[in-house]
Amino acid sequence: MSRLFGQLGFEGFALAAFETIYMTLISTAVAYLIGLPLGILLCATDKNGIKPIPWLNKIVGVIVNILRSIPFIILMVALIPVSRAIIGTSIGNEAMIFMLVVAAAPYIARMVESSVKEVDKGVIEAARSMGANTWQIIWKVYLPEAKPSLIVGAVISTVTIIGYSAMAGTISGGGLGSLAVTQARPSNAQDVIWLCVVLTIVIVQIIQELGMLLAKRLDRRVYFGKVKKAAVVSAQPPVEELPAPISTKNDEIVGQDDQNL
Amino acid sequence: MIEIKHLTKIYPSKSGDTVALNDIDLTIPDGAIFGVIGLSGAGKSTLVRCINMLEKPTEGSVIIDGEDITRVKQKRLNLLRKNIGMIFQNFNLLEQRTVAQNVRFPLDIAPRQSKRSPKDSPVPFRVEKARRDERVKELLELVELSDKANSYPSQLSGGQKQRVAIARALALRPKYLLCDEATSALDPTTTKSILALLKDINEKLGVTVIVITHEMKVVESICTDVAVISNSKIAETGKVTDVFSTPQSDIAKELIIPDLIRAIESEGGKKLRLIFAGDEADTPVISGLALECGVKANILYADTKNIDGKSFGHMVIAVSEEDGQLEAAKSYLLRHNVRFEEEL
Numbered sequence: 001m002s003r004l005f006g007q008l009g010f011e012g013f014a015l016a017a018f019e020t021i022y023m024t025l026i027s028t029a030v031a032y033l034i035g036l037p038l039g040i041l042l043c044a045t046d047k048n049g050i051k052p053i054p055w056l057n058k059i060v061g062v063i064v065n066i067l068r069s070i071p072f073i074i075l076m077v078a079l080i081p082v083s084r085a086i087i088g089t090s091i092g093n094e095a096m097i098f099m100l101v102v103a104a105a106p107y108i109a110r111m112v113e114s115s116v117k118e119v120d121k122g123v124i125e126a127a128r129s130m131g132a133n134t135w136q137i138i139w140k141v142y143l144p145e146a147k148p149s150l151i152v153g154a155v156i157s158t159v160t161i162i163g164y165s166a167m168a169g170t171i172s173g174g175g176l177g178s179l180a181v182t183q184a185r186p187s188n189a190q191d192v193i194w195l196c197v198v199l200t201i202v203i204v205q206i207i208q209e210l211g212m213l214l215a216k217r218l219d220r221r222v223y224f225g226k227v228k229k230a231a232v233v234s235a236q237p238p239v240e241e242l243p244a245p246i247s248t249k250n251d252e253i254v255g256q257d258d259q260n261l
Numbered sequence: 262m263i264e265i266k267h268l269t270k271i272y273p274s275k276s277g278d279t280v281a282l283n284d285i286d287l288t289i290p291d292g293a294i295f296g297v298i299g300l301s302g303a304g305k306s307t308l309v310r311c312i313n314m315l316e317k318p319t320e321g322s323v324i325i326d327g328e329d330i331t332r333v334k335q336k337r338l339n340l341l342r343k344n345i346g347m348i349f350q351n352f353n354l355l356e357q358r359t360v361a362q363n364v365r366f367p368l369d370i371a372p373r374q375s376k377r378s379p380k381d382s383p384v385p386f387r388v389e390k391a392r393r394d395e396r397v398k399e400l401l402e403l404v405e406l407s408d409k410a411n412s413y414p415s416q417l418s419g420g421q422k423q424r425v426a427i428a429r430a431l432a433l434r435p436k437y438l439l440c441d442e443a444t445s446a447l448d449p450t451t452t453k454s455i456l457a458l459l460k461d462i463n464e465k466l467g468v469t470v471i472v473i474t475h476e477m478k479v480v481e482s483i484c485t486d487v488a489v490i491s492n493s494k495i496a497e498t499g500k501v502t503d504v505f506s507t508p509q510s511d512i513a514k515e516l517i518i519p520d521l522i523r524a525i526e527s528e529g530g531k532k533l534r535l536i537f538a539g540d541e542a543d544t545p546v547i548s549g550l551a552l553e554c555g556v557k558a559n560i561l562y563a564d565t566k567n568i569d570g571k572s573f574g575h576m577v578i579a580v581s582e583e584d585g586q587l588e589a590a591k592s593y594l595l596r597h598n599v600r601f602e603e604e605l
Binding site for chain 1: 338351359
């Protein structure tokens, strides 16, 4: 066991893990505040969307693509002066959250866009036929209907941000990434590095499993004839055969064309 | 009343424009069950989508109760759309909402009553949630699905989904109901029950129903009026009883009496097409011809359809031209007031 491992103790690792989780969750939340509306905007203003505004779609699309195409490690370095100008510092957790948000928001916008695009065109057409306006379609069709897919997207985004946070940790904030790179590597404390790896895996696994469980529990669709527990909210057990409703009283309306003269 | 005037819809594309609708004129009277029938690709779906402006027409107008909806602002259009329910081939229910919540959707987005709300709203204003739920209960009773209120669409059969869609379309008590191939995804038995429900809604609630279909049976069983659409144009329109007993256009004949066309085109003898419209269907024509005139008629085709409680039918008989049999047959038919046409 390395000296550093002993110095850190349980509390040292717990603090680093907590910092990683804390920064990831805060960054994800803030990035969603920006990325979710942008994603909806990208989908709605598309030429086949509910409110086509080609120029706006183009501008936002280009900005998102530019930010997404810069590797995070480079974006981070480039953002150091920006961070200093906007939030007054380029080190510490706040600066790190700022950088994570800038990197994650465009990513989230694309995730949200693809989730919302999955919503059945027919359902949107039905809502339009009912006279729903753009806002009503966004609030009552886009978001609720895309919910399971949005949650899956959020899980993927969060896991990506954990990866980013490890990188960001190397230049400014704390967390497991910072611990492994700035403290453990110089003193060659392999055991600390590996424990950081294991802790990161555990955090990713927990978020992944919880998120997927939530997405499944909230999805009201049924696949392969199985009815999920979440869907069972009716007073009567819904697991039953689904006979076609046969109304016998009107059978005489059709089927009389075979009479002979 | 819906008046469609000079309606044209062109889809431009690089490889040349596609004309989906070409100068359509059509009047849909209030209270009718108006069928629009045609083969796939004829333009009937585009036509129905132009009625509530899901598709913007290239030219022409759609005048609903005196208001040209091709020229109104989006806000007004959204309001007018609430007076035109619509159901679809694929039902298009909100998958994450229960049956009751689906039916409540139009009530949830109904126009709010305020100082700024339009005075001539064709639909009721938004009411408090408890009253919305009452209305939902009423609607589910109408479509006989009260026991499925808390189920989700994926737990329902096709017929049940379409019933939910119908209840949803009727939530705001619209004057019109558009049905775009509403029964095309359903089996024959379910189709019958859905059609019966639509007829019921037309009769009890006075909703004008516009039915788009490629199935003759649908028009035959519930429609009062029909327009036959072919190659982006209206080939023929009129009362179902008229169009079905004496189809004029080739496409109408092909759709309504395809076997008859084949019978007429077959070889052998002179052919007479007898047309039954109403009570004459009871006249024992064939035995009459044989017993009274000694005419030996060969039946090539016979069919009756029940439309609006009356029997309509066609019969094609082949009669030999020898010994004046053809003349005898014709005079017999004239005497008994049986309409007929000589076919080549």
